[in-house]
């Protein structure tokens with residue numbers, strides 16, 4: 303095994319009294335994907351900024367492709383591409399001009415930028431829009447161009463800060479496809495996200511951070527197991543059937559939660575197999591169902607489980623800043 | 626994949642292009658070029674150095690010119706006025722730098738550049754070059770407009786060139802103020818607000834549009850010590866558009882060229898470190 307492509311070593315970043323990142327360490331093996339998962343204000347962007355030489359750690363350090371961010375910032379910059387949280391492509395330039403600008407700043411030859419740029423535009427379905435100013439692009443197109451620009455020098459390591467935030471579901475899935483392609487080609491990826499599903503879809507390992515600290519780490523499967531099983535949600539059509547249905551369910555599962563107002567029953571379930579088993583039971587009874595579904599743990603559930611607070615609750619620091 | 630000779634195989638098998646270290650100059654010019662494309666796409670960005678000063682020339686020359694006689698005639702005033710408007714135009718170079726820089730910081734463009742293997746100063750140098758070009762367009766437009774309203778260069782060729790050089794030098798000193806303001810302000814609107822409320826009074830409270838002799842004593846002292854006045858007086862002298870300096874005028878007006886040089890060097894020495902520190906503080910946080 304080669305040395306890790308990305309390593310964070312006790313990274314700390316303080317802004318005045320606020321500790322945005324508090325002793326964060328992890329490592330990402332070459333060719334793999336790490337998902338840095340956390341709610342708004344968790345410290346994801348600050349962590350990425352330190353690892354990409356944009357911000358100086360208060361203490362600790364990081365290495366990218368074996369280069370220390372503090373001692374060899376230029377070597378780090380040569381080895382990585384960064385797509386920031388907000389699309390940082392130039393609105394007044396065309397797609398092609400954006401690629402050309404960044405390519406020439408990298409010191410790539412004009413002919414290389416031209417051909418590699420055309421390849422990237424093609425790969426990201428931007429060829430038709432290549433000579434239009436970015437102002438006319440949709441959010442998804444901007445994101446794709448932003449990513450294309452980060453790839454012009456084919457960096458072995460790529461940092462993506464919330465790459466799909468603000469995208470519609472279709473663009474999100476398209477972007478995931480593109481990212482999978484990059485990883486298949488050997489790129490090491492660190493991506494931050496607020497969505498468990500996204501981390502689940504793309505990451506080999508997930509680091510969950512909250513209020514600047516790592517609160518959990520593992521494969522997507524491990525994390526989901528730790529944060530509670532999926533649950534079965536069942537809605538009966540007639541309110542008077544609710545208790546009967548609950549009793550039927552109790553004979554088959556350990557625990558049933560009854561929500562009378564919503565005519566809803568919730569019970570832990572292992573997976574689809576459980577669901578079809580239960581569905582068959584009700585099929586044979588006289589109880590009519592409005593809905594039967596499997597609810598996987600959401601980021602909220604993971605958070606609630608790991609931290610005891612909901613993801614969207616403002617953290618203490620945000621409350622301080624608001625007051 | 627491209628089979629360019631400048632690519633090499635990486636351990637993982639993808640061809641990665643060779644990243645050649647480039648110099649500050651090439652990097653700055655790439656950024657300058659990008660800034661100039663902005664002007665090409667949004668020519669209205671040039672309004673501040675074209676329509677606005679031309680409007681000033683016409684307004685002052687024909688609306689106020691009648692009542693401010695210089696050398697006894699409105700034509701004399703028009704000729705005298707040109708140095709003032711050029712001085713004002715170049716002073717606004719600071720504004721142009723600040724607006725551009727704040728917009729780039731705000732939109733994350735500066736961070737994007739800083740994540741590349743380039744000299745971090747390239748962002749500032751590129752911005753400075755394009756802003757100076759921007760202001761130079763203004764100076765050129767002013768000169769042509771001036772010729773139409775009767776302005777003439779009456780000094781020697783060398784003196785005329787020196788006058789333009791002084792204007793550019795002044796623009797260079799203004800860049801640092803622009804970087805300082807651009808790094809400190811959080812939005813383009815804030816820059817606009819600050820610059821309008823400071824630059825207009827500063828450039829008007831001088832000998833730009835009216836001779837200082839008739840100002841109330843208190844204002845006259847401020848106006849004559851105002852560095853803009855030295856610059857404007859120097860330019861007028863070199864172009865042969867000046868009036869005799871009254872014996873009781875403040876010291877700088879008696880030695881405008883050397884005073885202007887001292888100001889530009891002094892401003893640069895004081896402002897450059899402050900500006901660079903403000904920029905670093907803003908972007909490295």
Ligand SMILES: Nc1ncnc2c1ncn2[C@@H]1O[C@H](COP(=O)(O)OP(=O)(O)O)[C@@H](O)[C@H]1O
Nearest residue numbers: 317322341342343344345346347348349619910
């Ligand atoms: N430049 C800054 N100055 C002061 N506080 C900051 C700065 N950047 C981030 N923070 C604070 O640090 C914390 C983490 O922010 P951030 O890294 O942006 O979180 P995330 O990207 O996970 O949403 C937040 O409380 C935020 O307000």
Ligand SMILES: [Mg+2]
Nearest residue numbers: 346347348387
């Ligand atoms: Mg963020």
